[in-house]
Amino acid sequence: MSWSLALSGSSRMKNNDCASWRVVRSRMDWVKQAWPSVRLSMELEVPVSKERLWEFVSDLRSFLTTDPYHRRVLAMRRPIGVGTHLAIEHGLLGFSFFRFGRLLRWQEGSGYSISDLSARGCRQGFPHVFNISIEPDAGFPRDRSKLRIEVKGRWTAGMVPTVLRRWWLKFTCRWHLRLLRRKLEAMYT
Amino acid sequence: MSGLSYYCLQCYKELRPASSVQEQALGGGPADGDNCPHCGLQYNPEDEQTFVSFDILSPWASYLLALMGCLFGGGFFLLSTNSNEGVGWALVLGLPICAGAVLGYSSSPRRFRFWRKMIVALLLGAGFLIMASLIANFFSLGGVGMGTFCLVMLGLVFILPFFFGDWLGYMIRRRDERKQRGWPWKGMKIVIFLLLPFGLDAIEGLVPRAEDLAFVETQAVFSAPLERSWDSIVFYEQIEHEPPFLLRQALPLPVGTTGGKAEVGETSRCVYENGYLVKKITRREEGSLLGFRVIEQKLHFEHDLELREGSFRIEPGLEPGTTLVTLTTIYRRLTYPAFIWQPAETLILHTLHGHVLEGMRANAERELAVDPAATVPMAIGRTGSMER
Numbered sequence: 001m002s003w004s005l006a007l008s009g010s011s012r013m014k015n016n017d018c019a020s021w022r023v024v025r026s027r028m029d030w031v032k033q034a035w036p037s038v039r040l041s042m043e044l045e046v047p048v049s050k051e052r053l054w055e056f057v058s059d060l061r062s063f064l065t066t067d068p069y070h071r072r073v074l075a076m077r078r079p080i081g082v083g084t085h086l087a088i089e090h091g092l093l094g095f096s097f098f099r100f101g102r103l104l105r106w107q108e109g110s111g112y113s114i115s116d117l118s119a120r121g122c123r124q125g126f127p128h129v130f131n132i133s134i135e136p137d138a139g140f141p142r143d144r145s146k147l148r149i150e151v152k153g154r155w156t157a158g159m160v161p162t163v164l165r166r167w168w169l170k171f172t173c174r175w176h177l178r179l180l181r182r183k184l185e186a187m188y189t
Numbered sequence: 190m191s192g193l194s195y196y197c198l199q200c201y202k203e204l205r206p207a208s209s210v211q212e213q214a215l216g217g218g219p220a221d222g223d224n225c226p227h228c229g230l231q232y233n234p235e236d237e238q239t240f241v242s243f244d245i246l247s248p249w250a251s252y253l254l255a256l257m258g259c260l261f262g263g264g265f266f267l268l269s270t271n272s273n274e275g276v277g278w279a280l281v282l283g284l285p286i287c288a289g290a291v292l293g294y295s296s297s298p299r300r301f302r303f304w305r306k307m308i309v310a311l312l313l314g315a316g317f318l319i320m321a322s323l324i325a326n327f328f329s330l331g332g333v334g335m336g337t338f339c340l341v342m343l344g345l346v347f348i349l350p351f352f353f354g355d356w357l358g359y360m361i362r363r364r365d366e367r368k369q370r371g372w373p374w375k376g377m378k379i380v381i382f383l384l385l386p387f388g389l390d391a392i393e394g395l396v397p398r399a400e401d402l403a404f405v406e407t408q409a410v411f412s413a414p415l416e417r418s419w420d421s422i423v424f425y426e427q428i429e430h431e432p433p434f435l436l437r438q439a440l441p442l443p444v445g446t447t448g449g450k451a452e453v454g455e456t457s458r459c460v461y462e463n464g465y466l467v468k469k470i471t472r473r474e475e476g477s478l479l480g481f482r483v484i485e486q487k488l489h490f491e492h493d494l495e496l497r498e499g500s501f502r503i504e505p506g507l508e509p510g511t512t513l514v515t516l517t518t519i520y521r522r523l524t525y526p527a528f529i530w531q532p533a534e535t536l537i538l539h540t541l542h543g544h545v546l547e548g549m550r551a552n553a554e555r556e557l558a559v560d561p562a563a564t565v566p567m568a569i570g571r572t573g574s575m576e577r
Contacts, residue, residue, distance in 0.1 A: 076231035077233055
């Protein structure tokens with residue numbers, strides 16, 4: 001994979017620690033899979049250490065709502081742990097509705113996974129899983145880290161033409177990346 | 190408002206968190222949560238965001254709301270059928286959707302199964318009519334401008350929009366409960382639902398509506414020569430046979446005709462039970478066409494359609510010794526939306542045409558009845574109806 005700025009873009013931001021101009025770079029990758037499987041990955045290169053990035057990523061309410069459709073995330077049980085049910089309020093075209101999932105995996109400091117399923121059942125309404133992982137940049141482990149978000153799911157709207165499906169998923173991913181990039185810039189500048 | 194019940198955020202089935210709260214109050218450790226017995230979704234009885242609570246109206250509040258619904262619905266029904274030109278979108282779709290929305294919005298997931306909703310819908314419909322009649326009597330407005338048949342039709346038309354409104358109201362309520370909105374907000378929504386038909390009616394009144402003419406054409410084959418068939422139409426006076434069931438329910442029964450049709454300009458008066466129709470002959474082509482214009486209509490369906498003109502067209506039939514008679518009625522449609530009412534209008538006018546043509550055919554064939562060969566039974570046919 002090569003950095004594809006055309007797909008998602010990059011923006012300059014000022015890093016106060018180093019007093020120099022740094023760049024948050026992002027890219028999106030579409031993995032070809034047999035229909036109806038969907039697999040997308042988004043990667044952001046953030047000019048902060050892994051630990052500082054984890055502070056943001058591990059805050060589920062804030063991180064998971066930095067998404068085009070997620071309005072609110074409710075943990076159904078406290079304290080949150082693997083297996084905790086999540087209610088994710090989605091907003092689309094002025095309508096809001098809940099989807100439900102679980103915290104599937106939690107590796108302190110390096111990532112976690114959540115599922116995002118329809119209220120009608122786990123085989124309806126684009127069931128998908130978010131895998132979120134953080135790793136330090138190989139070249140500058142103290143200054144840079146990589147945030148990787150992988151979405152694996154099953155496209156269930158069989159009536160939607162392939163072209164429209166692809167456009168929709170890419171459009172959503174680009175939007176998601178843009179929101180994340182802005183948030184990261186606002187936080188770490 | 191009374192009673193608070195708790196429901197699962199995912200399946201909206203009832204939860205019973207009280208036990209765990211009580212256990213906790215009795216000295217148990219902090220509740221770490223429970224699961225919905227139906228879908229298994231976790232919830233925390235101490236965290237209101239993890240479940241939905243629905244306020245259930247007290248019986249008195251429900252009765253008051255039903256009374257308000259009947260008052261507003263009946264008032265609107267009366268306004269729409271009497272004061273306005275005719276039945277429109279606001280009455281046919283707006284009123285049932287809003288009535289359903291009031292029911293749906295005031296429901297909780299536990300209340301009102303389908304059959305209960307049907308009963309509520311019937312009671313509401315009856316409530317609208319009773320309230321409309323009471324208001325009409327109180328203000329001396331002259332009653333609900335609809336007959337039994339129209340009311341039954343309207344009831345059938347109401348069912349689907351009513352259930353759509355019920356679903357819509359319930360969805361809005363669920364959303365408001367998830368957002369934990371208070372009763373001032375919810376009460377405002379109910380008032381909006383109650384007033385919305387009036388607003389829709391006002392908007393509908395602002396939209397200019399072109400004169401919508403339609404026609405219905407019915408054909409019958411008389412087993413009589415052309416001249417005799419023509420005479421039976423021109424000198425037709427009395428209907429003697431039994432009207433069909435639909436006609437007995439839907440329209441005033443045609444009784445007979447007085448006046449002349451011999452020349453252009455003559456008027457004839459078609460007498461119905463509880464009404465009449467005055468026609469003026471506008472076109473007469475001897476033995477082939479008799480056209481007329483309706484100059485006065487008092488048939489108790491003036492709110493639904495306005496009869497304009499019509500004609501009898503007479504042609505030789507396909508078989509020798511028979512005559513094909515086509516009766517056409519042109520009318521102005523006053524009930525909307527047309528796609529709902531047109532089939533009913535067509536059916537009723539075809540039935541009326543068939544009844545009148547049947548009487549004329551009986552007159553034409555009466556003298557021929559002695560000859561068995563001449564009384565071949567021929568079904569009354571329909572050529573159709575169209576909008577103009």
